[in-house]
Amino acid sequence: MIDVVLADDHPVVRAGLRAVIDGQPDMRVVHETSTAEDLLRWLGGGGRADVVLLDLRFADARMGGAAATGTIVQEHATPVVVVTTYGTDADILAAVEAGATGYLLKDAPTDELARAIRSAAAGEVTLGADVQRRLLGRMRAPGESLSARELEVLRLVAAGRSNDAIARELFVSVATVKSHLAHISTKLGTRSRTEAAATARERGML
Amino acid sequence: MIDVVLADDHPVVRAGLRAVIDGQPDMRVVHETSTAEDLLRWLGGGGRADVVLLDLRFADARMGGAAATGTIVQEHATPVVVVTTYGTDADILAAVEAGATGYLLKDAPTDELARAIRSAAAGEVTLGADVQRRLLGRMRAPGESLSARELEVLRLVAAGRSNDAIARELFVSVATVKSHLAHISTKLGTRSRTEAAATARERGML
DNA sequence: TCGCGCATCGTCCGAAAGGTTGACCGGCCG
DNA sequence: CGGCCGGTCAACCTTTCGGACGATGCGCGA
Numbered sequence: 001m002i003d004v005v006l007a008d009d010h011p012v013v014r015a016g017l018r019a020v021i022d023g024q025p026d027m028r029v030v031h032e033t034s035t036a037e038d039l040l041r042w043l044g045g046g047g048r049a050d051v052v053l054l055d056l057r058f059a060d061a062r063m064g065g066a067a068a069t070g071t072i073v074q075e076h077a078t079p080v081v082v083v084t085t086y087g088t089d090a091d092i093l094a095a096v097e098a099g100a101t102g103y104l105l106k107d108a109p110t111d112e113l114a115r116a117i118r119s120a121a122a123g124e125v126t127l128g129a130d131v132q133r134r135l136l137g138r139m140r141a142p143g144e145s146l147s148a149r150e151l152e153v154l155r156l157v158a159a160g161r162s163n164d165a166i167a168r169e170l171f172v173s174v175a176t177v178k179s180h181l182a183h184i185s186t187k188l189g190t191r192s193r194t195e196a197a198a199t200a201r202e203r204g205m206l
Numbered sequence: 207m208i209d210v211v212l213a214d215d216h217p218v219v220r221a222g223l224r225a226v227i228d229g230q231p232d233m234r235v236v237h238e239t240s241t242a243e244d245l246l247r248w249l250g251g252g253g254r255a256d257v258v259l260l261d262l263r264f265a266d267a268r269m270g271g272a273a274a275t276g277t278i279v280q281e282h283a284t285p286v287v288v289v290t291t292y293g294t295d296a297d298i299l300a301a302v303e304a305g306a307t308g309y310l311l312k313d314a315p316t317d318e319l320a321r322a323i324r325s326a327a328a329g330e331v332t333l334g335a336d337v338q339r340r341l342l343g344r345m346r347a348p349g350e351s352l353s354a355r356e357l358e359v360l361r362l363v364a365a366g367r368s369n370d371a372i373a374r375e376l377f378v379s380v381a382t383v384k385s386h387l388a389h390i391s392t393k394l395g396t397r398s399r400t401e402a403a404a405t406a407r408e409r410g411m412l
Numbered sequence: 413t414c415g416c417g418c419a420t421c422g423t424c425c426g427a428a429a430g431g432t433t434g435a436c437c438g439g440c441c442g
Numbered sequence: 443c444g445g446c447c448g449g450t451c452a453a454c455c456t457t458t459c460g461g462a463c464g465a466t467g468c469g470c471g472a
C-alpha cells in the first residue's frame with residue numbers, strides 16, 4: 001500500500017486527487033494540506049508518506065513548490081511528484097533541478113497520475129508526455145542564460161517601463177540600460193524590447 | 207435532490223467536483239463530459255439536469271465555455287455555474303453576459319461551491335467572493351473597452367511584433383496600425399506599446 | 413437623415429529606441 | 443600576472459515610435 005500526502009491550495013483539485021488516489025486499490029491518502037509550509041510542518045512533526053504530491057504554485061506564495069521540493073527530497077528522502085496547472089519551461093526545470101521525481105500537468109488523465117505515483121514510490125522518474133516534449137524543446141534551443149542584472153532590466157521592460165524610467169529606477173545611465181538591452185536581445189534572438197518581453201514570458205523567465 | 211452535470215477537460219478537477227457534490231446530501235452528479243460539445247450533445251439528446259457546472263476554457267478550444275453557456279441558458283433553460291481556474295475580467299464579463307448564473311474560481315472552498323449550486327438550482331445568482339471584488343474593481347476603473355480590431359492589434363503588439371509586421375499581418379498600412387495603437391494607449395492610459403502590452407496582460411485582456 | 417463610432421490612410425516632426433564602436437574598472441580564474 | 447567577463451558609460455547614426463493634425467467611407471441607431 002502506497003501512502004500519499006497531498007499539498008494543493010485548490011480544495012476542488014485536492015478532492016479530485018484524493019478521489020483518484022483512493023480509487024486505486026494499491027494506494028491511499030494519509031494526509032493533505034493547503035500550503036507547502038503545512039506540508040513541511042507535518043513531515044517535520046513525524047508525518048510519514050511514501051510519495052508527496054505537490055502543487056507548484058500557491059496563491060499566498062510565501063513558499064513555492066520548487067523550494068519545498070528541495071527541502072522534502074533532502075531532509076525527508078521522500079519522492080516528490082509535482083502536479084501543476086500550467087508548466088512553463090522555467091517551472092519544470094526548477095522542479096526537476098530541485099529533485100522532483102515526477103512532473104504532471106493537472107489535465108493529465110487519471111491513469112497517468114496513478115502510474116506516476118507508483119513509479120515515484122518505486123524510485124523511478126516519470127514525466128508527463130507533454131512535459132517531456134517541452135524539455136526536449138528546451139534542449140534544442142540553447143537558451144543563453146541572462147545575467148542577474150540583465151534579467152532585472154528585462155523585468156522592468158516587460159512591465160512597460162521606458163529606458164529612461166529603468167535607468168532612474170536602477171540608478172544607472174540610459175546608456176547602460178540600452179547596453180543591457182542590446183545584450184538581452186542578442187541572447188534571446190529578438191529585435192526589440194517588446195519582442196524580448198514576449199519571448200521572456202513565453203520561456204517563463206519572469 | 208439537485209441533479210448536476212459537469213463539463214471540464216481536467217480529469218482531476220472533474221473527479222474533485224464530483225467528490226464534493228456527491229459528498230453533499232442534497233445533490234448528485236448525473237453526468238459528466240470532458241468537452242462543451244459533449245455536454246450540448248447530451249443535453250440535446252434528452253439529458254436533464256437542474257444545474258450545469260461548466261469550465262470556461264477547454265484545451266482543444268473549438269467551443270469555449272461562454273458560447274456553451276449562451277446555448278444552454280437559451281435552449282435548455284438550465285442554470286449554468288461557471289467554474290474556472292483564472293478569472294480574468296474579460297472571462298467573467300463574457301460568462302455573465304452569456305447568462306451564467308454563478309461564477310467561481312477553482313480555488314474556491316468546497317462549501318462555497320455547494321452554496322453556489324444550491325443558489326443556482328433555486329434560480330438565484332451567486333458570484334464567488336473574489337469574482338465580486340473583481341467586478342467591482344472593473345466598475346471603479348471605467349476600463350474603456352477596446353474594439354475588436356484594436357484588441358487584435360494589441361495582441362500582436364504583446365507578441366512583440368513591430369508596427370510594420372503588424373501592418374503586413376493585418377493587410378493594412380502602418381499608419382492604420384499607429385492609429386489603432388494611439389487609440390489603445392488613450393483608452394488604457396498608457397504611453398508606449400510595451401506599457402500597453404503590460405497593462406493589457408495585467409487586466410487579462412489577452 | 414444626421415450624427416457618431418470605427419476603420420482606414422496620409423503627412424510631419426520630435427522623441428524614443430536600436431546598433432555600433434570604443435572605453436574603463438573590478439573581480440575571478442588559470 | 444594576464445585574461446576574460448560583467449557592469450558601467452559615451453558618442454554617433456539609423457530606424458522606429460508616438461503625437462497631432464486631417465481626411466474618407468461605412469454602418470448603425472437616435
